[in-house]
Amino acid sequence: MSSEVSTMKSEVKDAPDSTHRRLKERHVQLIGIGGTIGTALFVAIGRGLALGGPANLFLGFTIWCSVILCVNNCLAEMVSYLPISSPFIRFAGRFVDEAFGVAVGYNFFIFEAIMVPFEIIAGAVILEFWNVGQYVNTAVFMAIIIVGYALINLFAVKWYGEAEFWMALGKVVLIVGLLIFTFLTMLGLNPLHDRFGFRYWENPGAFAEFYYTGTLGRFMGFLICFIQACFTIAGPDYVSMAAGETENPRKILPKAFNAVFYRLACFFVLGSLAVGVLVPHNSPELIDIFIHNKPAAGAAGSPYVLAMQRLQIGVLPHIVNALIFTSALSAGNSYVFCASRSLFGLALEGKAPKLFTRTNRFGVPVYCVLLVLLVSLLCFLQLSTGTATVFNWFIGLVTASQLLNYAVCSFTYIMFYRALKAQGIDRRTLPFRGLGQPYTGYYALFFTFTMTWVGGFTVFLPGNWDVPTFFFSYTMPVLIPAIFVVWKIVKKTRWMRADEVDLVDGLEEIEAHEAGYKEVPGWFEERWQRWSGKFTIRRRTVVDVPVVVEKEI
Template identity: 65%
Template sequence: MFTTGANIEGRPPSTGFKTADAEKNAGSGSEIHHEVASLSSSGHGDKTHRTLRSRHIQLIGIGGTIGTALYVQIGKGLLNGGPASLFLAFTIWCTFILAVTMCMAEMVTYLPISSPFIRFAGRYVDEAFGFAAGWNFFIFEAAMVPFEITACNVIIHYWSDAVPVGGIIAITLVIYGLVNLLAVKWYGETEFWAALGKFLLIVGLLIFTFVVMVGGNPLGDRFGFRYWKEPGAFTELYYTGSLGRWLGFLQCLIQASFTIAGPDYVAMAAGEAENPRVVMPRAFNAVFYRLTAFFVLGSLAVGILVPYNDAEMALAFSSGAPGAAASPYVVAMNRLKIRVLPDIVNAMVLTAAFSAGNSYVYCASRSLYGLALEGKAPKVLTKCSRAGVPYYCVLIVLCIGLLAFLQVSNNAAVVLSWFVSLVTASQLINYSVTCIAYLRWYSALKAQGISRDSLPYKGLLQPYVGWYGLCGCFVMTFVGGYTVFLPGMWDVPTFLFSYTMVGVCPVLFVGWKLLKKTKFYKAAEIDLYKNLDEVEEYQANYVPVPPR
């Protein structure tokens, strides 16, 4: 996906990475040099520490990609569109996420700083654009924290209702606080092991699907692709005939657009990654394999295991059954009389929910920190602990997480679900922002005579890939609430849930633009070198510690 380039034209030759001889000559002082390099800031005023290692970054990418939606909510797509619609929708949307990943990877590997794509929006397009983009991303990530805490509570109640709701929420918040307020390496370690569990679960479920479909189950039923034929590969939604099948596919595509993620979680760790120009490209490249293995094959497996008209799955969703009860995998296990495995799946889904919430705390706090570094949030938020953690930002996010206590009351739980629904379009807006920032950056490189071949890494087929990602994400931002425009289906809450952030972002943009009198940068005016010296100095001084 990426090709290695040379040094940046118009700049002093980058000292880049030390050769093997240089590392050897470093002798016994290598550990000292490594320690100094790892703690150097990634930008002016940035006091975070580069202590996340390659294995942390790789697994953080997996942790951010896989959530409970891949195991449980994916069943709704099957009910709405059928197995073929689900598989096609997830496959098609993966190509758009891959396009966004390629845009993000090229910019972030060039300038791996804290909250990179948020800050790039302000630097490469317009400071007001960066303000709107940054707060959009923060609001989305912060709103998802109480949602995932609530998900943990619901999953635990799959086994028993004896555990009090408030106790589960309090314990989860305390653990999030400990993990995120200690040195960032502890966040990295936590995500490493949690994400490893997610990885093993989805791989295990894919193997389970293959084994049972060829007859390896207690019933000895070799069902193969039976459910693609009976009841069928496509189902109708809202209308009959071709229109109904098209709307079923569209509903699956909408679900895919809110389910599939990944590159933004990798990018947010860039400012705290050790040796980022080597580590980050590997992590971004791995997004392609994760998209293929987890989402494409996962959507295929679900359609193999369960028919779209399965009564148990439909009842589980309609009744709000706790935990993994509505998961197509659990439904298939129950049908095939397989014991114990449903409990194991529920336990691993609990790990997935916890890990997702942990990632949201990290990303929300770092996005707020990035806004503060750029002067778009109070300066006090740039304060970091001795371990390099922006503790004020983390505490603010944890305070927002207290909204999870609304779950204690049934009526308040409805308010929480509304709150989360209001930010559903934020992720797509964020991806559109990334593509716009990339296209402006691409134009700046061209206008300032900098060859993309000279960049540390170069994405393929640009700028066409950037335009492809932008068109897909921008269109789907408005498609998400299409049902309210169907005859007789107008619903004010649904309209607000679908389009609130679409309206809020322009207000943020216009408000900051009027307040600060910002301007849209011409390609020749865009500053491509801000913070670059700090990154190159870090790379020049970086000497890896030999593996133990």
């Protein structure tokens, strides 16, 4: 690295990263699932089905999964190479422009922090499936959830990892169980013995028309489903945020990123196909809930539960509601972790108050977590304003923010790729090498940036103008560039050239950690080894005993 590169570092000396590397491979794998799967996959997905139809829903989710896989390619290569705290936020500042990193960091922090009260409200609504609000005030349940998040996130990160492991495991059980339920019931294994198969793709049809009729109406239906997929599908960013606290990152992270493909294919592609098989898009219940905004408690709005009720299955809806509640808790827990670590990353580089660099004796950035928990108190707005209204506020705000995050990851990778090439670093030496680069980076950048502005298009349709909807849909796409411009002017930062990008700072610590790392199995791993060892087939070893023949004398 040239001496010119060393002079490009910020005048603000980075604070030391005092987090602890305690997350094991199983923790990181399930953290990725925990942040990926929220209540939107089980309940809100019905909106896309009602407005676009089963074929549009399946196409929208499948195409958007290809976009997220390309984002995953970009993040995996960068983060596996340099697994530091809040990686893609700090990479944006190092590989592109310091002001760019600041804008990215605050965008991601706002997105993750706002998602915490969203999931808390979702959890409270899910409990209404059992009419618990008649006995205990909703505010009590929301307060209990916030306290639970505090207990999990303020202590050692390994306890966060354990909590997320078991809660996310419940999500896996739920989605796999629902896919099996879909397959069995469509073949006639249900109380009505109705072998319905793909009946609803023929009647009322595979495509629903939205706003207009004919081809344009069907395209608009696809666009609605595509936007629904943008809000519902996530994944690689949650894996990357655990990079700074992963035990053996260069071994564990590539495996975790590779697993994103299977999660997307199983959970989202098959999930979008399943709901279109189970429920017709013109179902009166779907239309009442997602078009006429009729409130539905908990899982009652889920297409899966609607199918169970139609097939006269009595117990499963309660089990599904319980697991969806666990899903909401797990997603909110992941958002607390990611929001606090994004703020911590900003503070490490002097882009946020130094107070937020402090960690407790467990290595947890305690003040970052506390600030996120304060933001979570926004969930109490729904007590006076109304759940549906607050939900729409949050969804409009965070959808554009999430798309901006992915656009930034893609653009940062393109700059990283150019820097590798300019500085003569062979990509074949990296711990992870993404396929089809840099073209998959360009593909992801095009779709994510475009959808950032398309996401709120319905407000411009004749008769649909609504000021709050417009405001919440386009606040972040305007605010984030404004932060970039202000920071750039005030701090006089400049765009990094490919040959001066810092690709080595922090590598020495990572390599030293790898060299001295010794894997110590935890409580779960020890018991798994003991349990699995009981079923290990051991071969019998035959020892040849030499035969001594006495000579006759």
